[in-house]
Amino acid sequence: MAGDIVSQLDPIFKPRSVAVVGASDDREKWGHATFEKAHSTGFRGPVYPVNREQETVQGFRAYPSIKDVPDQVDLAVIVVPARFVPGVMRDCVEAGVRGAVVISAGFAETGPEGRRLQQEIVQIARDGGIRFVGPNCMGIFSSVSKINLAFGGMPPHGPIAFVSQSGTLGGYLFQAALTKGYGFSKFISSGNQADLNVADYLEYLGQDPDTGGIVLYLEGVPEGRRFLEVAKRVTREKPVIVYKGGRTSVGMKATMSHTGSLAGVDAIFEAVCRQAGILRGYEAMHPFDMVEAIASQPLPAGPRVAIIINGGGHTVTMGDACALAGLQVPDIDPETQADLRKYLWPHAPDPVNPIDTAGDWRPMTISLLADRVASLDYIDGLIVQPPWSSPGRYKNAELAKAAINAAEIIANIPGKYGKPVITISSRDGVSGMIGDILSGGKIPGYSTPEECARAMYALVKYAEIRRRSQIEPRLTASMSGGNGKEENR
Amino acid sequence: MAGDIVSQLDPIFKPRSVAVVGASDDREKWGHATFEKAHSTGFRGPVYPVNREQETVQGFRAYPSIKDVPDQVDLAVIVVPARFVPGVMRDCVEAGVRGAVVISAGFAETGPEGRRLQQEIVQIARDGGIRFVGPNCMGIFSSVSKINLAFGGMPPHGPIAFVSQSGTLGGYLFQAALTKGYGFSKFISSGNQADLNVADYLEYLGQDPDTGGIVLYLEGVPEGRRFLEVAKRVTREKPVIVYKGGRTSVGMKATMSHTGSLAGVDAIFEAVCRQAGILRGYEAMHPFDMVEAIASQPLPAGPRVAIIINGGGHTVTMGDACALAGLQVPDIDPETQADLRKYLWPHAPDPVNPIDTAGDWRPMTISLLADRVASLDYIDGLIVQPPWSSPGRYKNAELAKAAINAAEIIANIPGKYGKPVITISSRDGVSGMIGDILSGGKIPGYSTPEECARAMYALVKYAEIRRRSQIEPRLTASMSGGNGKEENR
Numbered sequence A, B: 001m002a003g004d005i006v007s008q009l010d011p012i013f014k015p016r017s018v019a020v021v022g023a024s025d026d027r028e029k030w031g032h033a034t035f036e037k038a039h040s041t042g043f044r045g046p047v048y049p050v051n052r053e054q055e056t057v058q059g060f061r062a063y064p065s066i067k068d069v070p071d072q073v074d075l076a077v078i079v080v081p082a083r084f085v086p087g088v089m090r091d092c093v094e095a096g097v098r099g100a101v102v103i104s105a106g107f108a109e110t111g112p113e114g115r116r117l118q119q120e121i122v123q124i125a126r127d128g129g130i131r132f133v134g135p136n137c138m139g140i141f142s143s144v145s146k147i148n149l150a151f152g153g154m155p156p157h158g159p160i161a162f163v164s165q166s167g168t169l170g171g172y173l174f175q176a177a178l179t180k181g182y183g184f185s186k187f188i189s190s191g192n193q194a195d196l197n198v199a200d201y202l203e204y205l206g207q208d209p210d211t212g213g214i215v216l217y218l219e220g221v222p223e224g225r226r227f228l229e230v231a232k233r234v235t236r237e238k239p240v241i242v243y244k245g246g247r248t249s250v251g252m253k254a255t256m257s258h259t260g261s262l263a264g265v266d267a268i269f270e271a272v273c274r275q276a277g278i279l280r281g282y283e284a285m286h287p288f289d290m291v292e293a294i295a296s297q298p299l300p301a302g303p304r305v306a307i308i309i310n311g312g313g314h315t316v317t318m319g320d321a322c323a324l325a326g327l328q329v330p331d332i333d334p335e336t337q338a339d340l341r342k343y344l345w346p347h348a349p350d351p352v353n354p355i356d357t358a359g360d361w362r363p364m365t366i367s368l369l370a371d372r373v374a375s376l377d378y379i380d381g382l383i384v385q386p387p388w389s390s391p392g393r394y395k396n397a398e399l400a401k402a403a404i405n406a407a408e409i410i411a412n413i414p415g416k417y418g419k420p421v422i423t424i425s426s427r428d429g430v431s432g433m434i435g436d437i438l439s440g441g442k443i444p445g446y447s448t449p450e451e452c453a454r455a456m457y458a459l460v461k462y463a464e465i466r467r468r469s470q471i472e473p474r475l476t477a478s479m480s481g482g483n484g485k486e487e488n489r
Helices: A005-013 A030-040 A082-094 A112-128 A167-179 A198-206 A224-234 A249-259 A266-276 A286-296 A312-325 A334-341 A364-374 A397-417 A432-440 A449-481 B005-013 B030-040 B082-094 B112-128 B167-179 B198-206 B224-234 B249-259 B266-276 B286-296 B312-325 B334-341 B364-374 B397-417 B432-440 B449-481
Strands: A018-021 A047-050 A075-078 A099-102 A131-133 A140-142 A157-164 A184-189 A213-218 A240-244 A305-309 A381-384 A421-424 B018-021 B047-050 B075-078 B099-102 B131-133 B140-142 B157-164 B184-189 B213-218 B240-244 B305-309 B381-384 B421-424
Touching: A005 A099, A005 A131, A005 A140, A005 A198, A018 A030, A018 A082, A030 A047, A075 A082, A082 A099, A082 A112, A112 A131, A157 A167, A157 A198, A157 A286, A167 A184, A167 A213, A167 B312, A198 A213, A198 A224, A213 A286, A224 A266, A240 A266, A240 A286, A249 B312, A286 A449, A305 A312, A305 A364, A312 A449, A312 B167, A312 B249, A334 A364, A364 A381, A364 A397, A381 A449, A397 A421, A397 A432, A421 A449, B005 B099, B005 B131, B005 B140, B005 B198, B018 B030, B018 B082, B030 B047, B075 B082, B082 B099, B082 B112, B112 B131, B157 B167, B157 B198, B157 B286, B167 B184, B167 B213, B198 B213, B198 B224, B213 B286, B224 B266, B240 B266, B240 B286, B286 B449, B305 B312, B305 B364, B312 B449, B334 B364, B364 B381, B364 B397, B381 B449, B397 B421, B397 B432, B421 B449
Parallel strands: A018 A047, A018 A075, A075 A099, A099 A131, A157 A184, A157 A213, A213 A240, A305 A381, A381 A421, B018 B047, B018 B075, B075 B099, B099 B131, B157 B184, B157 B213, B213 B240, B305 B381, B381 B421
Antiparallel strands: A140 A184, B140 B184
C-alpha cells in the first residue's frame, strides 16, 4: 500500500467529497439514514447519493454507479446488501476512490460464505489502493470534517477519539459519554476489521492533531504483535485507555457468539497493556473520565495531591478515595499552614491536607488556598471544589465578581505551575459562567470522590508511562553497552 | 423518655406546626434561609418566625419568644448563636414543644466549652421531653410533610431515606442522587448527634411507611451496640446501605480534624455490617443505585440472571459485569431456545444467555423474550434493554404502539413472576412516555453494565440477608433446645 497511514486514512476522516452507495428514499433501509446523516451534519464538501434505480435521493441528484459521479470521490460509504459489495468496491477502484466505510453486514460474522465474500472485497481494495473501515460496522464520526455517519447530528468537539470493536455498544458508550459532557474528535466503529484494524486506527490517531487521547473498546486484537508495537509508540505521545470485553468466561462466551472469534485471555491482555503503556478502565465510563483528565492536564511529577474542599465529610471521603486509588496526601508543612490560616475562617480546622474550608461561602477562599498550595514542591496535583456554577447565586455583586476571579485562579493553575487540577461538583462538570471559565482552562470536573481520585491516579500512571518511555531507550543502550557495574551497587 | 420512637420523632418529621427560632430578614444570617425554606416548600401547617427584635419576618408576624406563639408548636427549628440555645430550649420546654432541629453550630465540635453547652441542652431537652436533631447540622427533609429545612425546594418523592453524619457532604450526595433521578422520603443531617443519633433514626425509619430503604453516610457510630441491635431488626424489613468515611489513614486523619472523634476501624465496621445485615457501597453513588433497586423490586431467589440486550458488545460487557459482581448467567435450555428463536431475527445468534437481539429494532422482541425467560425456574432475575424513550422515535404508529406494549410487558414482569427486572439505557433512567411506563412499574434503570450488575447483586445479597434473618431464630431455638443430632447428619 502506497503512502503512510496518514495519507491512507485522511481520505476517510478528512474527505473532500463523499458518495453514499445505497443511498435511499426508503426509510426502512439503512441507506436512508446513512445518506441523511452524511449530508445533514455540516460536511462542507459535496455528498453524492448512488442508487441504481432512482434519479434523485432525498432531493439530491443520484447516480446509478459511483463511476458516474462527475467528481473525484475521496470517501465511499457503502450500504448495499453484502453480495453487491464486491461489485461496488470494483467500481470504487475504477472511480479512483481512496477510502471506504463498509456499513453492510453479512460477511465473516455469518460463516464461511461471508468469510469468502469478505476476503474478496479485501483483495479488490488492496489491489485497487483503497483502505476501508468495516464491514459490518456502524460508521465513523470525524469532528474536523463534520462528518457523522454513525449517529447523525454533530456532537461537541473534544480531545477524545473512541474506537469500538462493537458498533451498538460503541454508539451506546459514545452517547453515555456525551451525556456526561465529554467531547470527541473521532469515533470509529471498527466492525469486522477486514482491512483496517485497531492497530491502524491507533497509528493514525497517534498522529491526529485533533486527538488528545484514545479510548478503545476491544474484545480481541487481530494483529497482536503489531498492536503492541504501535501502542508502545503512540503512548509516548498520547494516552491510550482500553475497556476490555470478554474478561470473564461469561463475557467470553458472548464474544464467541457475536463475532465468532475468541476474546484474548485477560491476564495476557493485562501484560500486553503494561508493556505497551496502555491504561485500562474497568467500568464502562472510567476510560472516558480518565482520558478527559490526561488530555487536558499537565502531567504530575508524582502521586502527591492536595485536597481543598468545603466540608468535613468531603475531606474524609476524598481523602479515602485518593488513598484507595494509590495517591498520597502529604501533610502541609507548619510554615505554609500558618500562611494558609489567613485565608481561612477562624473556626476552620488546621489546613493540614485534606484542607477543609469549613462551610466558608466566600468564593475566593478555596482559590487562594489552591494557588498557594500549588506552589509547594511536595505537591504534584490538586483536587479542589470550584465556586457555585452561577455567579448569580451569590448574595451580592462583590461576591459574584469574586466567584469569577476565583474560577479564573483555578483555571490558571495548570499553566502557572505545570500541575494538574481536578474539580468536584454535584453535576457532571460545572455549568454556567463559572463552568465556562473552568472549561476554558480545560479543568475537568467529576461528581464523586472516586471519579476524581481515579482521574488523578490516571494522570500519575500516565506520567510514569511517559517517563519510562523516555528512559527506556537510554537504559537499553547503557545495559547493552555497560560493563555490569550497575548491578553491583 | 415517654412513648416509642415513632411518637417521639413524628413531631420532627410530621409536625402540625413549626416555629423557626432565629428567623431573620437579614440575608447574611442562616435564620433567613432557614425560615424561607420552612415556609416556602409546601408545608401545610403554620410556620411561625421567632425573633426578639422584629415584629415581622419575611412578611410573617414574628414573636419575641416561642412561648408567645399563640398555638401549640410541634417542631422548633433553632438557628440562634450557640450561647442562646440553652435558653431557647428552656422556652421550648415551657411552650410544650416536642421536637427540635438545632442547626446552630458551636457545640462539641469546638472544644470543652462547646461540649459543656451541648451537655446542657441535652439535659434541658431530656428533662423537658423534647427529642432533637443536631446540633451543628444542616437540617432535615421530610417528603410526606413537605418540609425541607436542608435545601429548600421540594425534591421528588421516592423510597430512599438518607441519614448523613456530614451536613455538607450529605447535601452534596443528596443533590448528586437527585441529578441521577432518584427520589427521597427523608433526609437527616445528624450533626453532633447530641440527643438523637443514627440508631434512633434507623429505628424510626425502619417503621416509616414512606421509606423503602435507608442509606447512611457514617464516619463512626456513637452507640455501637445499640446500632447493631437496631440494624439487625431493621434489615429484616428494609435494606440499609452504608457509605463509610474514614476507611483509610488519610480519611481517618480528616475525620479526626472535622469531628474531633475517631472513625471506626474499617475491618471492625465490616464485621458489624455483616452481623447486622447492612450492605456497603464503596463509592459515593453506589448505595443510592443499590437501594433504588431493592426498594422497588421483588427479591430474587438466587443469583441466576438472564440478560436480554440489543448488540453483541452489550452482551459481552453485561456478561462480564455480572460475572465479576458474583452473579450467575446460566445457559438457556435447548427447548426454550427453540421457543425463543421464533421472536428473533434469523441472523441473531442462538439465545443462550446473554441473549443478543442483534440489532433488532422491533420494540416487542426484547419484551417477548423477557416475559418467556422470566417464567424459567432457573432464572432469578432479569437485566433488559427497554425500548427507546419516545414512541415518536419509531418509524410508524404500529411500532410506536408496540413500544408502549413492550414497556408495559417489562413493567409487569416483577408482579407477574415475582422476579426483579433491571434496565440499562444510556441516560440515567428512561425519559418520556416509555420512561413513565417503566417508572410506573418501578423498574429501575442504570447507564452502565457495572451499575446494573451491582444493583442486581445488591438484590441477591439483600435476599440472602432476609432469608438468613428468617432462619436465624429457628436455628437458635433448635440449637439451644436440640440434642445435637443435627450436627451428626
